[in-house]
Amino acid sequence: MMDEDFNKLPSGLGEFFRSLGVRSIDSTFDQLRDLANRQLSLGSSGHYESHAPKRWEDSLIEGLVKTGDRVLDLGCGDGELLVRLVYRCGAEVQGIETNEDLVIRCIERGVPVCHDDLEQMLSILPDRSFDIAVMENTLQTLVHPLDALRGMLRVARIGVVSFPNFAHWSVRLTFGLGGRMPVTSSLPYTWYDTPNIHLCSINDFTDWVVADDVEVLESWVLVEGKVEKFNGDDHNKTAEQAMFVIKGKDSMPAGEDR
Amino acid sequence: MVFGDEFNKLSDDFVDRRQWRYDPPESLTSVGVTYARRVELTSPSNPFPLERGGVLESLVVEYETYGELSSDGSNAILVTHALSGDAHAAGWDGEARRRDRQWRLRRPGWWDGMIGPGKPLDTNRFFIICANVIGSCYGTTGPASINPATGRPYGLRFPEVTVGDWVCMEATLLDRLGIDQLYAVCGGSLGGQQALEWALRFPDRVGKCLVLASGPKLPTQGVGFNAVGRHAILHDPYFRGGDYYGQAEQPRNGLAVARMLAHITYQSGKQMDSRFGRKLQEESMKKGWYEVEYAVESYLNYKGRAFVERFDANSYLYMTKAMDHYDAAAAWGGGDLLQACKRVKAEMLVAAFSTDWLYPPEESSLFVKALLANRIPVTYVKIDTIYGHDAFLLEVERVGRMLRAFLLSPMPSRRTQAQYNEGSL
Known part of the structure; x- marks a missing residue:
């Protein structure tokens, strides 16, 4: 009964x-x-509507993911993005995170997560095992960022990467005129406790894109709290953060990454 | 420095007592006093077939259960035990004295920290089953049992058993109990091999599969360790080809040596350093120079002696052989682990421990890779610990936190897959 x-x-x-x-x-x-x-x-998704994403990239990424897509989040934190992708987009997800407490949060939320160094994990993942690989605000903390970017394009069809823009005017101002390591809203750390070891500007990133013959499918920047389509040089000064959707050239045979 | 030594000894005792603080049977978080049950799974017309040939005419299985099965039978968790484990996973054995299992008077079941009301494997919520495997010596038919054909103990005439046999035995037992679907199967070490075998052999019967400190095969180093242990037993003068039952002299030394070596492999160098260091045994001056000198020696001696009291040398041979032989890739993928992992439908949790000699994290990550390559979502946890292989038993808090989270997690990702039958959830 x-x-x-x-x-x-x-x-x-x-x-x-x-x-x-x-x-x-x-x-x-x-x-x-x-x-x-x-x-x-109230509606099929009414319940989740009330939770606004914490990061500006999340809603853009939601727009990229289609039902049934397999999404890998490199440095997934507490799994917030992945939970959204599961419930709102019907994606299959997999996270990678190094912090044990955050891993437990992911498990509690039901997000499958690998507790391992993401650079090590990327090296063992098979080619094209995911549709989309996401790396939110993590690139600048990696020891070998280029290997990670190439690894990302190897294991997934497309990669989504976001990072703080080190050429933003406020950074230039505090360093150029103030003479001190920049502490801004996108770079909230002091020089001695920052996890960021490989910072770059948007121009640096686009230089790599050209040098490595990577295709940029879409790109957005965050300018004074507003999301804009990335268009050219001006954003290198005005954008606080940037997000690129990139795709490796299919002609590039797997394994010939470096 | 008398003061220093005294102090060390006292603080050591304190640490030990803190670490081994058991839940008494009357505690609200203990499953209390337990009584094992025994069931015969065979009948004269229906013997139990074994993978490596032969049948068991008579198979009695000892098992324990904790908690209550829900009306739809959806809350059953099978806990699988390791090499020296038994069906007594939690609580205090009510028959310890009667069945001459004195060691159980001093301590609760082997996973008491995990199983109980409000504990990670919550008996308020789940129905937990643990069965002693074939070939062991804790109530299930094994080499010490009486061979119905001869009326004497089997000894080495007992047929060879495998992890697959154990899983089939467990499945038969669950059929008897009226359980079709397992909410989860969970085990560490040799028990982890069983859990994995469950996910491969009966993919439709397992909801969640938790593999702790284990993997699809025992790496070569572990096979080597097991070989040394078996060598010590087989070459004990009192072993007598396995027919030592009822004799005055038993192969005690061989079994003790096997256990001492095994015990070292279950720990890590760091742990032994921090626990014993180069501390000397107190009476070391009274004996010859070759006698027990260091604290760690005396500890290992004690472990060896204690093990002999509660384990059967023949069982040790059968169990370690089953552990060595287990190879998921060969059994289900023709040698290819990727192919084998295709079969998995359960939600997987793989836990590895940083200082584990037997199943090091590098091996586990290969297994995780094989699962991910098959688009199976995996939760993989690498726990940084000094406890080595035994961490799955000792790191109760950290492992427990993870098990609790995983067992209760909704795992929404799998629900989107067509293969996942929503009705069974």
Whole structure:
């Protein structure tokens, strides 16, 4: 009889209740069911709409992911982006993260995550095993950033990479005129506790894109808190952060990366 | 420095007591006093077939369960034990005295820190089953059992067993218990091999598969260690080709040596350093120069002696052989691990420990790679620890946190896959 009661619930909800330890004989069961039904009737994705993404890149990445895509997040943190991609885009996801506490958060959220150094992990992943590889604000912390970028394009069809722009005017100002290591909203660390070891500017990145013969599919920048399409030199001064969607040239045989 | 030594000894005792603080049976987080059950899985017309040939005419399995099975049978977790483990995974054995298992009076089941009300494998929520495997010596049919054909103990005439046999035995047991789907199967070391074999052999019956400090095969170094252990047993003068049952002299030394070596491989150098250092044994002056001198020697001696009291030398041979033989790639992929991993449908958790000699993290990452190459989402955790291979038993808090999170996680990623039958969830 317990099952019958659970079967009346919308799909997924019965399982959710069970995972909370709720039984149909509990006194609160009816109230909970009504509450859940009311919440669900707001619309299929109404519940998640109320959570705005923490990072500006997240909503753009959502636009890139199609149902059934397999997404790899390099440095996935607490798995927030991946959870969004699962629920909103129907993606299959896999995260990589080095911090043990964040890994546990990912596991709790149900995001499959590998607790390992992402550069090491990238080296063992097979070619083209993912559709999209994402690296949000992580590039500048890597020991071998170019190897990671090339690895990304090897394991995934397209790569999404975002980084703070070291040529932003505020950086130039604090360093050029102030004479001190820049501390800005995109680079909030002091010189002694920063994880950033390989910072670059947008121009530096586009130079690499040309040198490595990488195709840029799309590119956005964050200018004074607003997202704009990247167009040329001016953004190198005005953009705080940048995000590029890149694709390796298919003619490049796998393994001939370096 | 008398003061220094005294101080060290006291603080050491303190650490030990803190570390081995057991839940008493009356504790709210203990499963309490447990009573093992035994069931015969064979009948005269229905013997149990074995992978490497032969059948068992009579197969009795000892198992324990904790918690309650839900009405739809969806909350069953199978816990698989390691080499020297048994069905007594949690709580205090109510029959320890009667069945002459004195060592169980002093301590609870081997995974008591993990299994119990409110613990990571929460018995308020899950129905947990642990069965002693074939060939072991804790109630399930093994080399010490009576051979019905001769009326004497099997000894080395007991047929060779494999991890696959154990999994089949567990599956038969679950059939008996009326459990079709496992919510999860979970094990460490040799138990991890069983968990993985479950995911490969019965992919549709396993929801989540947790493989701790284990992998698709035992790396060569581990095979070497096992070989030394078996050599010590086989060359003990009292071994008598395995027919030592009922004799006054038992192959105690061989088994103790095997255990001492194995115990070293279960730990890490760092741990031994921090626990014993180069501390000397107190009575070292009274004996000859070749006698026990260092604290670590006396500790290993103690471990060896204690193991002899509770384990059977023949079982040690059968169990280590099964461990050596296990090769998931050969069994399910014709030698190709990638091919074998295609079979997996369960949600996988692989945990490796940084100082593990037997299943080092590098081996685990190869396994993870094979799973990822098959587009199977994997949770892989590499735990930085000094406890070596035994960390899956000792790092209760960190491993527990991870197990709890994984067992309760919704794993939404798999639900998007067509192969995943939503009705079974």
